[in-house]
Amino acid sequence: MAADPLSRVFSALADPTRRDMVARLAVADATVNELAEPYDVTVQAVSKHLKVLQDAGLVSRTREAQRRPVHLEAEVFDLMTRWIERYRRQAEERYRRLDDLLRSMPDGTEPTPPPQTGAPT
Amino acid sequence: MAADPLSRVFSALADPTRRDMVARLAVADATVNELAEPYDVTVQAVSKHLKVLQDAGLVSRTREAQRRPVHLEAEVFDLMTRWIERYRRQAEERYRRLDDLLRSMPDGTEPTPPPQTGAPT
DNA sequence: ACTGTTGTCAACCGGTAGGTTAAATAGCAG
DNA sequence: CTGCTATTTAACCTACCGGTTGACAACAGT
Numbered sequence: 001m002a003a004d005p006l007s008r009v010f011s012a013l014a015d016p017t018r019r020d021m022v023a024r025l026a027v028a029d030a031t032v033n034e035l036a037e038p039y040d041v042t043v044q045a046v047s048k049h050l051k052v053l054q055d056a057g058l059v060s061r062t063r064e065a066q067r068r069p070v071h072l073e074a075e076v077f078d079l080m081t082r083w084i085e086r087y088r089r090q091a092e093e094r095y096r097r098l099d100d101l102l103r104s105m106p107d108g109t110e111p112t113p114p115p116q117t118g119a120p121t
Numbered sequence: 122m123a124a125d126p127l128s129r130v131f132s133a134l135a136d137p138t139r140r141d142m143v144a145r146l147a148v149a150d151a152t153v154n155e156l157a158e159p160y161d162v163t164v165q166a167v168s169k170h171l172k173v174l175q176d177a178g179l180v181s182r183t184r185e186a187q188r189r190p191v192h193l194e195a196e197v198f199d200l201m202t203r204w205i206e207r208y209r210r211q212a213e214e215r216y217r218r219l220d221d222l223l224r225s226m227p228d229g230t231e232p233t234p235p236p237q238t239g240a241p242t
Numbered sequence: 243a244c245t246g247t248t249g250t251c252a253a254c255c256g257g258t259a260g261g262t263t264a265a266a267t268a269g270c271a272g
Numbered sequence: 273c274t275g276c277t278a279t280t281t282a283a284c285c286t287a288c289c290g291g292t293t294g295a296c297a298a299c300a301g302t
Contacts, residue, residue: 001259002135002137006137006140007135007140010132010134011131011259013131014123014135016127017260019128022208023208026208027211028215031279032279032280033278033279041260041262042261042262042263043278044261044262044263044279045261047279047280047281048259048260048261048280051280052259052260065278066270066279067269067277067278068280074208080205081205081206083140084198084202087147088195088198090147091147091193091195094147122288136289136290153249153250154249162292163291164250165249165251165292165293166292168250169250169289169291170290172250173289187247187248187249187298187299188247244301244302245302246301246302247298247299247300247301248297248299248300249296249297249299250295251294251296251297252293252295252296253292253295254291254293255290256289256291257288257289257290258287260285260286260288261284261285261287262283262285263282263283263284264282265281265283266279266280266281266282268278268279269278269279270277270278271275271276271277272276
C-alpha cells in the first residue's frame with residue numbers, strides 16, 4: 001500500500017465506486033450494508049473499499065451497537081486541494097511571465113531564461 | 122484503462138513519481154530525457170509515466186525537431202477541484218445543519234430526523 | 243551514407259488491487 | 273445457550289501497474 005498520504009488519497013479516489021461512496025457519505029452517514037446496496041458487488045468488496053477510504057483518512061467508523069456507521073472526514077480534501085492549487089498557480093504564473101516576456105521583446109532575442117531547478121515533493 | 126476522466130486524473134496523480142514530474146513541469150517544459158534524469162529508472166519507464174499523464178489530459182507534447190517537449194496542461198485540475206469542493210461543501214453544510222438542530226432544541230426532544238445514525242442523547 | 247541522440251513499442255516479470263467464496267467475530271433477541 | 277444480523281478476515285484468482293531489457297523509428301550532424 002502506498003506510503004505517503006497524498007498517494008493514498010489520490011489512489012482512493014481513483015475508483016468510481018469509492019468516489020460514489022464518498023458522494024453518498026457527504027449526504028449522510030451509512031452502514032456497510034446500506035452502502036453496498038446500490039452496487040452489484042458483494043458486501044465484502046464494499047468493506048474492502050471502505051478500508052481503503054479509511055486508510056486514506058477519508059472516512060472514520062464509530063461503533064454503535066452491532067453496526068459500524070461510516071462517517072466522511074472532509075479535512076483530508078485540503079491535502080489534495082493544497083497540492084493542486086500550488087502547481088496550478090505555479091503554471092499560471094509561468095504563462096503570465098511568458099506573456100510579459102513575449103510582449104517585451106518583439107525582436108525575438110533570447111534573454112537566457114532562468115536555470116533549471118530541482119523538484120519539490 | 123479507466124474509462125472516466127476523473128478516474129484517470131486521480132489515478133495518474135496517485136503515483137509520487139508522476140506527481141513530481143507534474144511539479145517540475147509546472148516550472149518549465151522538459152523533454153523525456155530531462156525528466157528522467159533525477160530518477161533512477163529507465164527512460165522507458167518515464168515514457169510510460171508520461172503516457173499516463175497524457176491520457177489523463179495533464180500534459181501535452183509538441184513535436185519540435187527530434188525532441189518532444191512535455192507541457193503541463195493545468196485546466197484538468199479544475200475537474201478535480203470541482204469534484205472535491207462539491208462534496209466538501211456538502212459535508213460542511215451537513216455539519217452546519219446538525220449544529221442548528223442541536224442548538225434549536227435544548228429540551229432534548231427528538232424531532233424524528235431522517236432515519237439516521239448518531240441520534241444525540 | 244553512417245553514427246549518435248531521442249523517444250517509443252513489444253514482451254516479459256513480480257507485486258498489488260479488486261473481485262469472489264467460505265469461515266470467523268461481535269453483538270442483540272429469544 | 274441458540275440463533276440472527278452485521279461486518280471483517282482468510283484464501284484465492286485474474287488483471288493491471290510499474291519496472292526491466294531489447295529492438296525499432298525518426299531525425300541531426302558529420
